[in-house]
Amino acid sequence: MMPEPRIDKISTHSFILPGFARAEDEALMTAIKQITAEAPLRQMSTPRGFKMAAQLSNCGDYGWVTDRQGYRYQQTDPDSGEPWPEMPALFQALAVRAAASCGFDDFAPDVCLINCYQPRAGMGLHQDKDERDFSAPIVSVSLGVPAIFLFGGLQRRDKPEHYLLQHGDVVVWGGDDRLRFHGIQAIKLSHHPLTGQYRYNLTFRRAF
Ligand code: MD3
Ligand code: FE
Numbered sequence: 001m002m003p004e005p006r007i008d009k010i011s012t013h014s015f016i017l018p019g020f021a022r023a024e025d026e027a028l029m030t031a032i033k034q035i036t037a038e039a040p041l042r043q044m045s046t047p048r049g050f051k052m053a054a055q056l057s058n059c060g061d062y063g064w065v066t067d068r069q070g071y072r073y074q075q076t077d078p079d080s081g082e083p084w085p086e087m088p089a090l091f092q093a094l095a096v097r098a099a100a101s102c103g104f105d106d107f108a109p110d111v112c113l114i115n116c117y118q119p120r121a122g123m124g125l126h127q128d129k130d131e132r133d134f135s136a137p138i139v140s141v142s143l144g145v146p147a148i149f150l151f152g153g154l155q156r157r158d159k160p161e162h163y164l165l166q167h168g169d170v171v172v173w174g175g176d177d178r179l180r181f182h183g184i185q186a187i188k189l190s191h192h193p194l195t196g197q198y199r200y201n202l203t204f205r206r207a208f
Contacts, residue, residue, distance in 0.1 A: 005101060010151065010163065013137075013175030015102045021141045022168030027090055028143060028202070029194055032114060035059045035085045039077045041116050047071065053121035054184075060087040061110040062207045064130065071130050073111060073207040087112050094170075095139040095204035102172040104137040109204035117147065117199040122186040125152055125160065127179050128205070136206035137174025143167055143202075144195030145187060152181030167192060 008016040021028060041055035044066045058064060062073040063084045076083055091112050099107035115123070128138060142165040149171070150160035158181065165171065173180070187199050 007102065010161070011173075011177050011180075014151070014173040014177040014180075015171070016163060016165075017098060017101065017170040017172065018166070019168045020098055020101075020170035021094060021143070024090065024094060025143060025168055025194060028094075028141070029200075031088045031090060032143075032200060032202075035088075035114065036116075038085045039063075039080070039082075041114070042079065052123075053117070053186075054123055055116040055118075057114045059085045059091070059112050059114070064111060064113045064205075064207070073130060091202065091204070094141065095202075098139050098141075098170045098172055099137050099174075102137070104172065104174055107137060107139070107204075107206070109136075109139070109206055111205045111207045113203045113205065115201040115203070117145075117184065117187045117201070119189040119197055120186050123184040125150060125156060125181045125183040127181055128203075129179060131205055131207050133206075134178045135174075137172055137178070139204040140171045141202040141204075142169045142171075143200040144192040145190045145197060145199045147187055147199050147201075148185040150181075150183040150185065152183075154179055154181070156181055167194070 039057045041057050043051045047070050146166045149165050152158050152160035
């Protein structure tokens with residue numbers, strides 16, 4: 001029998017699905033390798049001129065980018081001028097299934113941002129607010145070495161809760177939680193058989 005998928009509700013409209021993507025881990029990593037061969041992972045600069053710790057790339061109709069001009073979504077890779085690689089059907093189906101299992105029907109992601117964290121890399125507290133409307137949820141898939149994610153409130157000063165995200169875990173958040181501050185603590189040095197010392201995170205969004 002298929003195991004019943006577990007859903008940990010961490011807030012009104014936020015959910016952790018432990019191991020939800022595990023059965024597809026090798027196919028997901030193979031696709032990540034193909035995408036990043038076309039659109040390489042790179043450390044982008046923030047508008048203030050700092051390099052982000054995580055390396056990133058995208059697939060889908062749009063990609064999230066940052067440089068001296070600001071944060072935005074665009075249809076082309078700024079390094080090559082080429083369109084971002086297509087979002088694999090496997091990615092799309094996983095994100096839609098995860099969203100639906102948390103009550104978000106008809107999720108139609110047009111972006112998959114790929115983050116790659118090396119040991120000691122993290123991501124400071126921020127909101128995801130570059131999307132045109134906030135009615136769609138966001139789905140995140142964690143692969144490789146574990147990370148502690150910081151789940152804050154709607155104000156930067158709200159004290160964040162800590163959750164461990166492990167290989168294959170999926171997080172879905174939307175509705176009242178869509179604009180919560182969140183971040184990733186610096187990754188500890190460890191090893192995962194599929195990813196080595198790295199953590200990969202896929203975030204599926206509806207940008208436009
Ligand atoms: C947001 N990425 O790319 S996703 C990002 O793991 C980003 O790479 C992180 O934040 C990463 O913008 C975090 C996981 C996550 C989990 C719970 C949240 C994001 C959340 C709850 C509320 C808002
Ligand atoms: Fe974010």
